Amino acid sequence: MITLHGFAASNYYNLVKHALLYKDIPFEENLVYPSSDELLAVSPVGKVPAITMPDGFNLSESSVICDFIEESYPDTQLYPADAKERATVRQIMKIAELYFELPSRRLIPFTFSGTQVPKPIAMEVRQVLERGIIALNHLSQFSPWVAGEHFTMADIYLYYVNTIVSAFAARQLDWDIMAQIPGMTEWNETMSQSDIAKRVDADRLTNMPEFMQYVQAQIKAVHTK
Incomplete structure (x- = not known):
C-alpha cells in the first residue's frame, strides 16, 4: 500500500x-x-x-x-490522451503554482504573525497574481471543468492552489481574486461540494489546531535563537 x-x-x-x-x-x-x-x-x-x-x-x-x-x-485517467491537451493541463497546473500559489505564500508569515504586509511586498504579490489572472483567463474554459469537458488533474491542482489564494492573498489584499476569472467562482464551489473534497477538508480542519501549534513552536524557536 x-x-x-x-x-x-x-x-x-x-x-x-x-x-x-x-x-x-x-x-x-x-x-x-x-x-x-x-x-x-x-x-x-x-x-x-x-x-x-x-x-x-x-x-x-x-x-x-x-x-x-x-x-x-x-x-x-486524470490527464487527456491527446498530447496537446495534456500539455495544456500541465500548463494550467504550472501557472497556478507559479503565479497564484507561490506569490500568495509570501503573505503567510504576516497572517500568522498578525502583522501588516509591507506595501512594496503587497504590490509585488499583486503584480504576479495579475499575470496569473491574465494567463488563467486565456487558458481556462470551465465548460464545465477547467480544461474543458473532462475532469483532469488541472481541476484538482487549481482547487487546492485556490485554498492558499483565498486564505492569504485575497484576505491580505482585500481582493476577490477568483472573481477576476469568469467561471472560476462557480467552478470552485462545484469542486468544494464533491464527496472527496468534503472528506479532505474535514481532515484539514481536524489537523489545523495541531498544525498551528507546530507553526507557533517554529516561530518561537526562531525568536529565541
Whole structure:
C-alpha cells in the first residue's frame, strides 16, 4: 500500500490525497511535519508531500507525484490522451503554482504573525497574481471543468492552489481574486461540494489546531535563537 507522508493542513498534501482518492488507490497516511528527520528520510529536502510505494520507492514534489500516480495507475485517467491537451493541463497546473500559489505564500508569515504586509511586498504579490489572472483567463474554459469537458488533474491542482489564494492573498489584499476569472467562482464551489473534497477538508480542519501549534513552536524557536 502507498504511504502518503505529510499533514492535512497542507494544500500540496491535499491535492495528492484528492488524486489518490479520485483514482480509488489504497493508501495510508503518515502524519509528519516539514524538515523533520522522519520526513527527510523520504523527501530529499524535507518537503510535504512525499509518498512511499510498497516496494520502498520514495518520491516527493506534488506535480511529480501526480504524474507518477497517473502513469502507475492509468485505469482512471486524470490527464487527456491527446498530447496537446495534456500539455495544456500541465500548463494550467504550472501557472497556478507559479503565479497564484507561490506569490500568495509570501503573505503567510504576516497572517500568522498578525502583522501588516509591507506595501512594496503587497504590490509585488499583486503584480504576479495579475499575470496569473491574465494567463488563467486565456487558458481556462470551465465548460464545465477547467480544461474543458473532462475532469483532469488541472481541476484538482487549481482547487487546492485556490485554498492558499483565498486564505492569504485575497484576505491580505482585500481582493476577490477568483472573481477576476469568469467561471472560476462557480467552478470552485462545484469542486468544494464533491464527496472527496468534503472528506479532505474535514481532515484539514481536524489537523489545523495541531498544525498551528507546530507553526507557533517554529516561530518561537526562531525568536529565541
